[in-house]
Amino acid sequence: MIQAQQLTKRYGNKTVVDHASFTVQPGAVTGFLGPNGAGKSTTMRMIVGLAAPTSGQVLVNNRDFKKSQHPLTEVGTLLEAKSVHKSLTPLAHLRSMAATAGLPNSRVQEVLELTGLSGVQRKKVGGFSLGMGQRLGIASALLGDPQVLILDEPVNGLDPEGVAWVRNLARAQAAEGKTVFISSHLMSEMAQTADHLIVIGRGRIMADAPISEFIDNGLAQTIVRATDIDVLMNALSAQGVQLRRIDAQTLEVTGPESEIIGRRALETGVALSELRPIQRTLEDAYMELTRDAVEYNSNIVAKHSDGK
Amino acid sequence: MTTQIQTPRRGKVTFGGVLRSEAIRMFSLKSTAILLSIAVVLYVAIAMGGTWGIGSLLQSMGDVSQMEGMGAMTQPGFASETIGSGLVFSQLILGVLGVLLFSGEFTTGSAVSTFLASPQRLRVMSAKIVLIVLLTGVTQLVSSLLAFVAAKPIAENYNLTLDFGGESFQFVLWYGALAVIMTALMGLALGMMLRNSAGGITVLTGVFFVLPIITSLLGMLADWLNNVSAFLPYQLGLSLATPLSVPTELELWQQLAGVAGWIVIPLALGAVLLAKRDIK
Incomplete structure (x- = not known):
């Protein structure tokens, strides 16, 4: 479990992470989603003690990771940058990491096999492609068979087979009861992997909810067009739904399914010229969330107090 | 909410483990082997060349004991000190190894x-x-021993005495190693502070070769600067290992205190910065 409380990082007068509070639960894959530069990597670096928070704190399994005596078995981490000396081989790099914690060389062989790097274990890392570098990073993260897995953009540079492999790996680790925290700037990727999403934009946590809420959330949206739109508006507002006038004849209805809107139109005798449900994809929800960090902040709070 | 905090049984980090980890990486890098062998070869070669040079000079000049400024050359330990002629180069090369050991982490x-x-x-x-x-x-102990073995036949050829147990060679052997260790630790501290290989090596070289020139130039203006120059790492190493060739006015304890200062102060500064700054 990872718990961040009012976590803040400032570089000069630029606030990269702004009072972020969230909890990453074990037994699930938690996606950490945000555009590039939103503060994902910085947050992850603070979790593992590589960057010091300006204020606030973050605990891993209720402890400060910087004081951990079992770092590799507690937390496995892949950070965005290739973090291996270019003149080393994967074998030397992993053996060196394993040595700090007294892990056996057999475990090094296991993770090399698991990540498909056995064939290149004696090649220098400097010549590796981005995808191979990522595989080595994942091998390093898995080395201690850790309880918490933190992966920063793990599918970067991976081929489709590798992407599927990471997805299965994350799901399998979560199924074993481990805490899995994966960052990405692609909602489509998260939609297929994560159970829970934490969205960050401009350093602020903008949403923290199960992935299902990002799609349904009772937020069916429909575009309705009619000449007597005012009549329909009155009829619908009785239902306690959100209405937004787009132009003289067009209305955006948030809440009821389009079927109910149609029936209401029939009851009130309003002839509809258009009744079009908007399929909100995760991508839309994400785009909307990150379009304007400050404005959407309040909307999400409203959503939560909506009885969810 | 109750959370099970289980401490893993495996995977405890120990100092020995970290040391092994560092050793695995250091010996996996080609730069280590290259720098170590250059240091040894250069040191031994300079010792051999130096012994040959002194021997042939003394032979061609006959009795130099009466000549001005040549007195030191006739002292019994002088040939042994010649073994340490390459000390500054060993210091610099192994100092670079120290820089790289830490700067490499960041570069x-x-x-x-x-x-x-x-x-x-x-x-x-x-x-x-x-x-x-x-x-x-x-490495420095091995260099000195190899240099002794290699220079011995040359010295004998010119009737120079190389006394293994004599004070002069023992100084070269042990204080030479101390001078090298001091430089390597200065390099390590520079690598840790600057996080940059070229910068660390440049500063280290500057402290060794440029600072003595500056202080000796300024020494003409202010007398006390001459006392400072005796404490520069270049001077300290040579006056400890080869006191006949590079005499000093400092007491032994003052010299050792100087060495300790060059080791402890940069490392302490580096440690503070390492603990405070973020890792990139």
Whole structure:
């Protein structure tokens, strides 16, 4: 479990992470989603003690990771940058990491096999492609068979087979009861992997909810067009739904399914010229969330107090 | 909410483990073998060349004991001190190894892996200190012994005495190793502070070769600066290892205190910065 409380990082007068509070639960894959530069990597670096928070704190399994005596078995981490000396081989790099914690060389062989790097274990890392570098990073993260897995953009540079492999790996680790925290700037990727999403934009946590809420959330949206739109508006507002006038004849209805809107139109005798449900994809929800960090902040709070 | 905090049974980080980890990486890098062999070969070659040069000079000049400024050359230990002629080069080359051991972490990004595997940063620093002290100390001892063996037949050829047990060679052997260790640790501290290989090597070279020139120039203006120059690492190493050729007005304890200062102060500064700054 990872718990961040009012976590803040400032570089000069630029606030990269702004009072972020969230909890990453074990037994699930938690996606950490945000555009590039939103503060994902910085947050992850603070979790593992590589960057010091300006204020606030973050605990891993209720402890400060910087004081951990079992770092590799507690937390496995892949950070965005290739973090291996270019003149080393994967074998030397992993053996060196394993040595700090007294892990056996057999475990090094296991993770090399698991990540498909056995064939290149004696090649220098400097010549590796981005995808191979990522595989080595994942091998390093898995080395201690850790309880918490933190992966920063793990599918970067991976081929489709590798992407599927990471997805299965994350799901399998979560199924074993481990805490899995994966960052990405692609909602489509998260939609297929994560159970829970934490969205960050401009350093602020903008949403923290199960992935299902990002799609349904009772937020069916429909575009309705009619000449007597005012009549329909009155009829619908009785239902306690959100209405937004787009132009003289067009209305955006948030809440009821389009079927109910149609029936209401029939009851009130309003002839509809258009009744079009908007399929909100995760991508839309994400785009909307990150379009304007400050404005959407309040909307999400409203959503939560909506009885969810 | 109750959370089970289970401490894993495996995977405890120990100082020995970190030291082994550092050693595995150091010996996997080609630069280590290259720098170590250059240091040894250069030192031995200079010792051989120096012995030959002194021998042939003394032979061609006959009795030099009455000549002005040549007195030192006739003292019994002088030939032994010639073994240490390459000391400054050993210091610099092994000092570079010290710089690279820490700067390499930051230039290649491997610092991230290192400090993920051992989040206690000062433990990593201590392991690097132990590793570089052992490695450079042993290398310098081996260099001096090899140089002695290689120069012995040359010295005998010119009737020069190379006395293994004599004070002069023992100074070259042990104080030479101390001078090398001091430089390597200065390099390590520079690599840790600057996080940049070229910068660290440049500053180290500057402290060794440029600072003495500056202080001796300024020494003409202010007398007290001459006392400062005796404490420069270049001067300290030579006056400890080869006191006949490079005499000093400092007492032995003052020299050793100077060496300790050059070791402890940069490392302490580096440790503070390492503990405070973020790892990139």
